[in-house]
Structures are given as C-alpha cells and as structure tokens.
Amino acid sequence: MADLESNLLQTLNAQETIADSGELAKTLGVDHMVLVGTIRSLQASEMIVAEDIDHFRYALTEESQSYLTAGSPEAQVFDAVGPNGITMAELKAAVPGEAGDVGFKQAMQGKWLALDKSGGGEPRVVRKVESIEDRTQALLADVAAGRELAQSDAENLAKKRKLIKPEQWKTYKLTKGPKFALERKKPATDLTFDMVAKGTWRTQEFKEYNFNAMGQPPAGGHLHPLLKVRTQFRKIFTQMGFEEMPTNQYVESSFWNFDALFQPQQHPARDAHDTFFLTKPAATPSDRGVPGDYLQRVQSVHESGGYGSLGYGYSWKLADAEKNLLRTHTTAVSSRMLYKLANQPGGFKPAKYFSIDRVFRNEQVDRTHLAEFHQVEGLVCDRGLTLGDLIGVLNQFFSRLGLKKLRFKPAYNPYTEPSMEIFSYSEQLGKWMEVGNSGMFRPEMLRPMGLPEDVNVIAWGLSLERPTMILYGIDNIRDLFGHRVSLSMVRKNPLCRLGL
Structure with a gap:
C-alpha cells in the first residue's frame, strides 16, 4: 500500500495531472478499487484533488451469451418449425425450457409463425415467412463488441427481455491538492510522553480538534407512507x-x-x-x-x-x-x-x-x-x-x-x-x-x-x-x-x- 501511494504521488508530480485513474491502475498493475482506497486517503489529507469520471456500458447476461452462437430464442424456434410445420409437443421437445417458451412468444409477436388448426387434430405451428433476419442476435453481437445501441433497442433488451445488463463505474481525474507532497506525514492525534521527553512535539504536526462538534443525534423512527x-x-x-x-x-x-x-x-x-x-x-x-x-x-x-x-x-x-x-x-x-x-x-x-x-x-x-x-x-x-x-x-x-x-x-x-x-x-x-x-x-x-x-x-x-x-x-x-x-x-x- 505504501509503494502504491508513493508511485501515485511520483506519477502525479511528474505529469501534474492524471487524466484517468483507471488507466493508471492498468499501468501500475493493480486493481482499480485498491487504487481508489489510496486516492480517498490522499484526498482526505488534501494532498490530491479527485474529480469523478462516470462510465456506462451494457454487457451480456449469462443467458444471452449462448445466443451469440445458437441464435436468439425466436430464431431457434423458427428453425425448429421447418418448412412443413410441427406440433407444439414436437416444438417443446426441439427447443426445451424457457428458450422455447420465450422464443415461441417472440416469433408469434413478430408474425413469423402461426397456429394452423385446419387439420382437425392437434394444431400445428407453421411458418408465415420463408426466412428471417435474427436482429436480436445481431444486437447482442454489437453489445459484446462494445458498440452502442439505439435507445429503444437497449431498453427492449435490458428491461423487457433481460438479455443485457447495465454496468456503471467511476474513475477519477487527479490533480495536486493544497498539501501535496511526495511523502505523507500523518498528523498525530495525541500528545505522548515520548514527544514531551524528546522535544519532538515542537515540530510534530497535530490533527486539529473540533471542540464545537456535537455528538451524533439519536435517530427516531419514522412511518412509511x-x-x-x-x-x-x-x-x-x-x-x-x-x-x-x-x-x-x-x-x-x-x-x-x-x-x-x-x-x-x-x-x-x-x-x-x-x-x-x-x-x-x-x-x-x-x-x-x-x-x-x-x-x-x-x-x-x-x-x-x-x-x-x-x-x-x-x-x-x-x-x-x-x-x-x-x-x-x-x-x-x-x-x-x-x-x-x-x-x-x-x-x-x-x-x-x-x-x-x-x-x-x-x-x-x-x-x-x-x-x-x-x-x-x-x-x-x-x-x-x-x-x-x-x-x-x-x-x-x-x-x-x-x-x-x-x-x-x-x-x-x-x-x-x-x-x-x-x-x-x-x-x-x-x-x-x-x-x-x-x-x-x-x-x-x-x-x-x-x-x-x-x-x-x-x-x-x-x-x-x-x-x-x-x-x-x-x-x-x-x-x-x-x-x-x-x-x-x-x-x-x-x-x-x-x-x-
């Protein structure tokens, strides 16, 4: 931790400004959250100033990762139906589980499929179109590649279908603070016997006491609406x-x-x-x-x-x-x-x-x-x-x-x-x-x-x-x-x- 703090201060002294703490963490080979702890500590000591940088992106869920290769549920269902159609029982066997249920619903809403009841027996699922474009799979591929989606597409995949999830994180722009130094001197909180005996109290920096501070007020309960x-x-x-x-x-x-x-x-x-x-x-x-x-x-x-x-x-x-x-x-x-x-x-x-x-x-x-x-x-x-x-x-x-x-x-x-x-x-x-x-x-x-x-x-x-x-x-x-x-x-x- 001391080496990390020293490297950060030396880098800031050499560059005057660190544009993004995330890039610094990669350069130093440490986890960004570990670096954030050091930043917070130095910021509290007024040695550096940190400005928030907000980041946002969408990522694939565990479910949607399989659709990159197998195709979306609706495309899987469409392929399983085939040119001649199949019964619902055959469809559930071909595309089992939630993928089959969701895929059938999406394919019906997209008017790719229809139920044919003209045979008199069990209704058959038949195609209404000859071919389809698996747009859902293409959008998931864009997310995996880090490309941005249209707002309507992103909301549909994230809120309605739960195939992508938002990821948010912060990094920081760092500049020198009013008490910047290459080495931190931690202020003492108490006057000790050794300080008095050796006379070091004369040069020792002490943490200021706030004699006007009040104790933490007791919190009362409140009724929810x-x-x-x-x-x-x-x-x-x-x-x-x-x-x-x-x-x-x-x-x-x-x-x-x-x-x-x-x-x-x-x-x-x-x-x-x-x-x-x-x-x-x-x-x-x-x-x-x-x-x-x-x-x-x-x-x-x-x-x-x-x-x-x-x-x-x-x-x-x-x-x-x-x-x-x-x-x-x-x-x-x-x-x-x-x-x-x-x-x-x-x-x-x-x-x-x-x-x-x-x-x-x-x-x-x-x-x-x-x-x-x-x-x-x-x-x-x-x-x-x-x-x-x-x-x-x-x-x-x-x-x-x-x-x-x-x-x-x-x-x-x-x-x-x-x-x-x-x-x-x-x-x-x-x-x-x-x-x-x-x-x-x-x-x-x-x-x-x-x-x-x-x-x-x-x-x-x-x-x-x-x-x-x-x-x-x-x-x-x-x-x-x-x-x-x-x-x-x-x-x-x-x-x-x-x-x-």
Missing part, C-alpha cells in the same frame, strides 16, 4: 364493523390459492410466468390442512360441476393442487376463513372480514407494477345478500376514502359472478379511473365449503400502493416500495387522513 395509509384503511374497516383476517402465511398451497376458488388448473394465472412457485418444499400433502371430504367436493365441482354449474369438464389433478407458491392474492386467506366459518361449532353465523397484506406475482417491474405489493380486501358473508347490497357497501366504503362518485363496469373473474370493476371520478385528475374490483363469490366456491344454500358472499379488493401514490404525489411505484425508496421521503412525508 404505506403504513400510514394502511392504518387509515384499518380504521375505516373497523368503524364499519369488520374483523381483520390473519394474513401472516405468505406461502400457500395451490389448493387454497386457486382450486378452492373454483379457478381451473389450466388457467393462465397458474402458469410459472405469472406465479412464483416454490422449489423446496415444492408441495404440501393434501392431508395436511385440507379435509378429505372437502377435497373430493372441490374436485367434483371442477370436473363435473354442481350447484347449477357444468364445471370445467377436465381431469382435476391432486399434484397440481398440492404445489406450494407465494400467494398471488389475499383471497387465499378469505377461502380459508370462509371454510372455517362454514364448519364452526354451532353452525353458520354472519361475518364481515378484511385483510391488508403482501401478495406476490411474477410481473414485469415498471413504473406501475411490482412483483411484490399489497392488497386490500373486504368481504361480507350473510343470508340473502344481493348485488344491490354489494353496491351499497362499496358506496359506503369508498365515500369514507373521499371517493364519492362511483361507476361500475361488468367484468369477469373465475370465482365471482356477477363481477364488477369499480371506477371513481378524480377531481384532481379530472377523469374516471379504476380503483378496484368486486363481485359475489360463486356457488361452486361456497357450497363445497359447507355454507348454506341461502348464504351469499360479497367481496371487493384494491391495491394499497395506488391510493398511496395518488395521495403523496408519487408517479413511480419503485420510489414508494423497494430498494430505491428515499429515506428522506420516509422521514418527511406528511400525515394521512382519508376523507375522515
């Missing part, structure tokens, strides 16, 4: 007579998250592209927490229907229902609570429940979406409830949030019928905007649980992040929740009152 808004939601629910459900179980089985809600096993939401499935433990045996007779009723209503329904007409698989996942909605908690309510000692009693907690979905992270966010959910379970009761409760609930103008639009959910999207008019933005979703739970979900025929459940849900962003003027959800959150924002955000 999401916690403040969540507290207001809790107050509104409890004032309306709702009871909070236990939501501390982030890991759920697919049975409670999907099957108990009458969501078919082939539904796109159950695909790995939308849901985080666990690998260890990958499954929970059905005999742990799910009564056998209830399991049979759920299987029956999926396969052959009942309670006025035809079902889905497919072969329900227990293995799919046992898969573990990070819950995609707090409705998984609602399904457990409703089953418990239907089978409690003394029979059914009306109830009003709510929950506010985290859910997880395998979504592309952008300004308005996160893979981990909060869901607010409310439900009422009672005899003879109708759609009019749902609309009345929604008007009462949202008016307490300060949203008094509501509209409803018919929608579809696998486990509610009828279903409605909820819109509210924003005086601040001057337009109608979607604020939540709602509906009445289907009999195919409720009756297998054991709830009486005349009992209905009305429910609604919304995110916690969207109203918080509107209240606090935040236009990027990543500035509200996640590693990019500013601690200054957490310390200085104002009180929250939701129309109370």
Whole structure:
C-alpha cells in the first residue's frame, strides 16, 4: 500500500495531472478499487484533488451469451418449425425450457409463425415467412463488441427481455491538492510522553480538534407512507364493523390459492410466468390442512360441476393442487376463513372480514407494477345478500376514502359472478379511473365449503400502493416500495387522513 501511494504521488508530480485513474491502475498493475482506497486517503489529507469520471456500458447476461452462437430464442424456434410445420409437443421437445417458451412468444409477436388448426387434430405451428433476419442476435453481437445501441433497442433488451445488463463505474481525474507532497506525514492525534521527553512535539504536526462538534443525534423512527395509509384503511374497516383476517402465511398451497376458488388448473394465472412457485418444499400433502371430504367436493365441482354449474369438464389433478407458491392474492386467506366459518361449532353465523397484506406475482417491474405489493380486501358473508347490497357497501366504503362518485363496469373473474370493476371520478385528475374490483363469490366456491344454500358472499379488493401514490404525489411505484425508496421521503412525508 505504501509503494502504491508513493508511485501515485511520483506519477502525479511528474505529469501534474492524471487524466484517468483507471488507466493508471492498468499501468501500475493493480486493481482499480485498491487504487481508489489510496486516492480517498490522499484526498482526505488534501494532498490530491479527485474529480469523478462516470462510465456506462451494457454487457451480456449469462443467458444471452449462448445466443451469440445458437441464435436468439425466436430464431431457434423458427428453425425448429421447418418448412412443413410441427406440433407444439414436437416444438417443446426441439427447443426445451424457457428458450422455447420465450422464443415461441417472440416469433408469434413478430408474425413469423402461426397456429394452423385446419387439420382437425392437434394444431400445428407453421411458418408465415420463408426466412428471417435474427436482429436480436445481431444486437447482442454489437453489445459484446462494445458498440452502442439505439435507445429503444437497449431498453427492449435490458428491461423487457433481460438479455443485457447495465454496468456503471467511476474513475477519477487527479490533480495536486493544497498539501501535496511526495511523502505523507500523518498528523498525530495525541500528545505522548515520548514527544514531551524528546522535544519532538515542537515540530510534530497535530490533527486539529473540533471542540464545537456535537455528538451524533439519536435517530427516531419514522412511518412509511404505506403504513400510514394502511392504518387509515384499518380504521375505516373497523368503524364499519369488520374483523381483520390473519394474513401472516405468505406461502400457500395451490389448493387454497386457486382450486378452492373454483379457478381451473389450466388457467393462465397458474402458469410459472405469472406465479412464483416454490422449489423446496415444492408441495404440501393434501392431508395436511385440507379435509378429505372437502377435497373430493372441490374436485367434483371442477370436473363435473354442481350447484347449477357444468364445471370445467377436465381431469382435476391432486399434484397440481398440492404445489406450494407465494400467494398471488389475499383471497387465499378469505377461502380459508370462509371454510372455517362454514364448519364452526354451532353452525353458520354472519361475518364481515378484511385483510391488508403482501401478495406476490411474477410481473414485469415498471413504473406501475411490482412483483411484490399489497392488497386490500373486504368481504361480507350473510343470508340473502344481493348485488344491490354489494353496491351499497362499496358506496359506503369508498365515500369514507373521499371517493364519492362511483361507476361500475361488468367484468369477469373465475370465482365471482356477477363481477364488477369499480371506477371513481378524480377531481384532481379530472377523469374516471379504476380503483378496484368486486363481485359475489360463486356457488361452486361456497357450497363445497359447507355454507348454506341461502348464504351469499360479497367481496371487493384494491391495491394499497395506488391510493398511496395518488395521495403523496408519487408517479413511480419503485420510489414508494423497494430498494430505491428515499429515506428522506420516509422521514418527511406528511400525515394521512382519508376523507375522515
């Protein structure tokens, strides 16, 4: 370290200016970060002055490096299809794994391929064009060669396809400081016995004491905006007579998250592209927490229907229902609570429940979406409830949030019928905007649980992040929740009152 410091000072003395510390590190044969430590130390002693030089480039990810030779996933899929076309099963065997799935999707979007269903049997994947230009592979080759990409191409490869990653680093321009010297003399921090005995204290440089410096003030805690808004939601629910459900179980089985809600096993939401499935433990045996007779009723209503329904007409698989996942909605908690309510000692009693907690979905992270966010959910379970009761409760609930103008639009959910999207008019933005979703739970979900025929459940849900962003003027959800959150924002955000 002493030799490195000496070499740096001697080089600076000879050249007056060192244009780039990165080049100096290569010349001296040392790691740049080691040199940075020496620069910081000399800078603190005012022996040198360092000016930042910012560097940026894109680099290939581990996945994309293989595409330089094999071609992009879409090109691999196009080559595998061939002039005569193949079935989906043959395509997955030819291009297995994620490369096949991504490649097929990209090739379809690029209108290179099409699905031919005219044969009457299994659909075949056929070519729509005779030849293609693998532009993705060419762009990856440009990145590997250090050439710059157009902004739109770089954003597509980095943010959407995750094939390249940004790399940023700093180097420094170095000049002489006010106390420059070829050798550093470290100032003493204390007057020692030897200095007094030998008289060296007369020529010794001492570090200055700052007698006016204050001690480090103790840091107090601060509430995050999401916690403040969540507290207001809790107050509104409890004032309306709702009871909070236990939501501390982030890991759920697919049975409670999907099957108990009458969501078919082939539904796109159950695909790995939308849901985080666990690998260890990958499954929970059905005999742990799910009564056998209830399991049979759920299987029956999926396969052959009942309670006025035809079902889905497919072969329900227990293995799919046992898969573990990070819950995609707090409705998984609602399904457990409703089953418990239907089978409690003394029979059914009306109830009003709510929950506010985290859910997880395998979504592309952008300004308005996160893979981990909060869901607010409310439900009422009672005899003879109708759609009019749902609309009345929604008007009462949202008016307490300060949203008094509501509209409803018919929608579809696998486990509610009828279903409605909820819109509210924003005086601040001057337009109608979607604020939540709602509906009445289907009999195919409720009756297998054991709830009486005349009992209905009305429910609604919304995110916690969207109203918080509107209240606090935040236009990027990543500035509200996640590693990019500013601690200054957490310390200085104002009180929250939701129309109370």
